Amino acid sequence: MTPGIASAADVNIYTSRQPELIQPVLDAFTEETGLSTATIFIDKGLEQRVSAEGANSPADVIMTVDIGRLDAAKQEGVTQAVTGETINETIPAEFQDADNQWFGLTARGRVVYASKDRVDVDALTYKELASPEWKGRICTRSGQHQYNIALIAAYIEHYGEDAAREWVTGLRDNLARRPEGGDRDQAKAIFAGECDIAIGNTYYVGQMMTNEKEPEQKEWAEAIKVIMPTFDNGKTHANISGIALAKNAPNKENAIKLMNFLSSEEAQKIYADANYEYPLEPGIETSDLVQGFGEFNKDDISLSAIASHRDAASRIVDEVAYDSGPQS
Incomplete structure (x- = not known):
């Protein structure tokens, strides 16, 4: 097991976001499902780390920011497609990978x-x-x-x-x-x-x-x-924070449960408010502080x-x- 990952966790998360930024939404996931999470923060070289670990990687999901980093994970071959799930339906198509390899969470x-x-x-x-x-x-x-x-x-x-x-x-x-x-x-x-x-x-x-x-x-x-x-x-122009299912996720079923939860209205609001971002699921209000930036009419060209x-x-x-x- 990779140092920094708790072997007893139900979902192991590799992230380039500071863990405290995502902890509130992970706590809500645990409260709703009873499933535990563990995070390891990797600021640079996240996709190379997962690639080097190969089939033995404990990573279940990759959470990162910017279309560039998400695309880099896809190009490195360390993600796998997710289809037919709630996240496919709730996240607008322009904020998903055309091959279902990654999904936006906030903008x-x-x-x-x-x-x-x-x-x-x-x-x-x-x-x-x-x-x-x-x-x-x-x-x-x-x-x-x-x-x-x-x-x-x-x-x-x-x-x-x-x-x-x-x-x-x-x-x-x-x-x-x-x-x-x-x-x-x-x-x-x-x-x-x-x-x-x-x-x-x-x-x-x-x-x-x-x-x-x-x-x-x-x-x-x-x-x-x-x-x-x-x-x-x-x-x-809108960029995103996002998530991908790791290619060799040892807890795939639980990982997909987390991905679906993160696309829910409850999670979108928690995550966006904690980070002063915008939910991607249509119809969810932003925080008062974020509303103060003015109307954000997100460009709808495909991030792919x-x-x-x-x-x-x-x-x-x-x-x-x-x-x-x-x-x-």
Whole structure:
């Protein structure tokens, strides 16, 4: 048995999410079913770990974030299909793998953080981020980070590779500095006056607003407003947290019970509220804090289609030397 996994657990979970973020929903699962869970946190190389363990892997399910990580697990061959289950019916098709190898659980928007003091617009398109109006005013993390790769991949799906290359080039030349840090660091830069707008995930705003351990992050959050940028269809790029059934799950039946539970209304609300995210099952209300970000009209293009453009998106980032910062 792999160190860190309790051999007596009914469902063994490998996750790249901090265990405390998923514990509330796992507790609810145990209360409802009587089945115990054990988690092992693997920040990097999760799919390689499962692959290396092979047929003896104790992993029953893989829980991670971002379409890139879910697709990487599928491509590594460490997942198996789930069909004919509740989760297949409750999670919208665009947030499932076309081959039933992974399923979204919650959504997050890739949005604009804008200075309350220095930005007087409340609506933007993704295309407009590359317009001259924003020259020298944008901050982002690395273009090669999985969250930005997913956004660029979505742009490719909407407009094609040539248009995406032009867009990423324009975005690069609107940067106030070389890309660095994480999404919260971009909010900090806006607070410090280093840039006026940034690209970040919605849930980080909730994390900053409620951060009692590092109260300075509340100041960063107070300095920004969330703008939901849109594609031509009027919708905003959505990424996910998700789950997959491990290829050699020793407790397959119990694992599928967990997957079905996590797609239920009760679990979706617990999980989304705990992480300042959006439930994927239609009709479930978000928390008051998340509602404060504004209406999130999730893009409904298939995440499987987005995943198919990840390599092209990464190549574009390198081709235009995005991470070197503005060049004109």
